[in-house]
Amino acid sequence: MNREEFYHLLRASSRIIEHERGQRGIDTDVHPARILVLGSQSILGSWHEDYLPEEATYSIEMDVALLPTEDDVMFFDDPAQELVDIIDASIGEGTLFQDEFEIYVQGVEQKTAVLPEGWQARLIEVRGRDYGIRSKVLCLDPYDLCAAKMARLEMKDRSYIAALVRAGDIDVDMLQRRLSQVTDPRMTPALCAQAEDFIAALRRKD
Structure with a gap:
């Protein structure tokens, strides 16, 4: 996904969300929605795709949650839940939108992500008004994003993190410190051990 596609999905998501909020009587110009980008493409809130390894931007999906x-x-x-369901139905996987543009949004809830303590204070705001994005858009800090991926460590997560480390975008020591700030009970001892083994492997390759 490139930056143009990133902004396209954000613009479409914002348009849908603000329309629904306006229908309920919310003054969306004064009180815009807060969109949170989760998942791999949240990295585009920090760096342009030209400076990122290919593994970090190959996805055609962007995970979007609403911070009410x-x-x-x-x-x-x-x-x-209501607003991301509408997004899914309009520009999600298998829609005409995906057929036309070959990218799509996956509506999710913020609580689906396993994140380190203090992640809210580190959110990165995307200045989208110049691109027709009416909502406030927030992306995860890259280290919080990678820490969240450590809670799954599927093959695509491993490739993603390893590519960022090789490119010098992610420092292994800082990533380990951020991982230590994950207190979510879903990060089980078994997952912690798996994550530590992966970090050790990253150090060897580094």
């Missing part, structure tokens, strides 16, 4: 505002909570029963 006070207005969202007031006007929706379950804003985080």
Whole structure:
């Protein structure tokens, strides 16, 4: 996914979300939605694809969650789920949108990601107004993103992290420190051991 496609998906997501919020009576110009980009393409909030290894940007999917505002909570029963369901139906996998543009959005809830303590304070804001994005867009800090991937460590996650380390974008020591800040119980002792083994392997290759 390149930056143009990144902005295209954000613009489409924002348009859908703000339309639905406006229908409920929210002044979306004064109180825009907060979109959180999770998953591998969140890295584009920090670096241009020209400076990233190919493994970091090959995905055609972008994971998007909603961080509900006070207005969202007031006007929706379950804003985080309701709005991403609408996104899925409109520009998600298997839609006409994907058929036309060969990229799509996967609507998710923020709680699906296993993140280190303090991740909210490290979010990176994407300045999207110049690209027609009405909502506030936030992306994960690259180290928080990689720490979240360490909670799964599927082959694609391993390739992604290893490529960023080889490129010099991610420092192994800093990644290990960030991993130590994950207190989510879903990060089981077995997963922690697996993550530590992977970090040791990264050090050997480095």
